[in-house]
Amino acid sequence: MNAKQILILIFAASIFMGSSCNKNEIPPTDNPPQLPPETQTGANTFGCLVNGKVWLPKGGGLLPGVFSDYGNGSIILYANNYEYEDHINLNVTGVFA
Numbered sequence: 001m002n003a004k005q006i007l008i009l010i011f012a013a014s015i016f017m018g019s020s021c022n023k024n025e026i027p028p029t030d031n032p033p034q035l036p037p038e039t040q041t042g043a044n045t046f047g048c049l050v051n052g053k054v055w056l057p058k059g060g061g062l063l064p065g066v067f068s069d070y071g072n073g074s075i076i077l078y079a080n081n082y083e084y085e086d087h088i089n090l091n092v093t094g095v096f097a
Contacts, residue, residue, distance in 0.1 A: 048079075055088070065082075066079050076091045
């Protein structure tokens, strides 16, 4: 291999490695997401602010974006955004005495 072929190989490898980086960042939009309205009816909605930005769950395939579980004196709320691979779990203990 001569020097020119080595340089081409290094250049091609650096482009390949640099283009494969993906942070799953939320792209900016003209209509930023908003928190869902408050409910007291069990509407199965969830949203919160994380570092000042709206975070909303999003299901993936057959997996729901929000689900909950309770037992042994605690309630656990699972909120997942499968598009960006983000997960928020809230565990409240001492609810049932």
